[in-house]
Amino acid sequence: MNATTKSASPSKLTTPTDRTIRVERDFNAPRERVWKAYTDPQLLAQWWGRGNKLVIERYELERGGHWRFVEHSDHGVHGFEGRIRQVTPMDLISMTFEWDGMPGYPTVTTAVFEDLGDGRTRVVSTMQFYTPEERDGMLHSGMEGGMNQSYAALDAVLAQL
């Protein structure tokens, strides 16, 4: 393990309201590169699935566009999908997010990309739920560990860009 890997900052998960989750994570790469890793389907496929094979069936990254990703893991096949609410280049992606295992329970996930001015980028992701129970269900699903695995994979992708 080298110094770069060690210096990856941990993500910070907070719950600003009883229907939201906020995750903040800094990346050792300029904003343009982080944006590219989020918006280029070939790059996204390398980290979003946490090391598992990810098939990007749709990724229409514009207002009103649809997206659908299918993750193939040792534990089965999991589909995720939603629709794009807003895209502001280099700045923000907001979309609904729904897991096939709980159809009809969308959340709104918004990622904001902040240039830290020193070559690093902060990504603040918020998830909005209809009810506190749905929010708590997500918290107890192991989502924090899954996000950290994705972010570690994203660190590796960014280091190679």
Added chain:
Amino acid sequence: MNATTKSASPSKLTTPTDRTIRVERDFNAPRERVWKAYTDPQLLAQWWGRGNKLVIERYELERGGHWRFVEHSDHGVHGFEGRIRQVTPMDLISMTFEWDGMPGYPTVTTAVFEDLGDGRTRVVSTMQFYTPEERDGMLHSGMEGGMNQSYAALDAVLAQL
């Protein structure tokens, strides 16, 4: 206008919370018939669009299924879509509902069918929103008038079954 048309009960719209809308409407038909008008695409197309042409592109009425309707009116073409959360035959349909004009802002719409025991059926529809602002936006969109037009068209469909 005949007596049957005159006797159609008005719908009752209430706002049980600042993020929900509830609409109650009684129909002069037994529950099996009302259920059929909601679940048979050919019948649904006759009333859901309030007299406008409605193209039912998808209507996969099962948990996890997708639906998409396109209404063609004098004022333009409007697409609506979502995904099925739950279907309990004769009893309940719950689905997300999203208008193409506001993509990424789904609501959860749940219709409950109640047998009133006298040959009539009460349909209670609730809409759940993420925020009070989204709820108020729907209230001010003319949705109540639109629903009443749909329900009047449904009265006519039910009278012919």
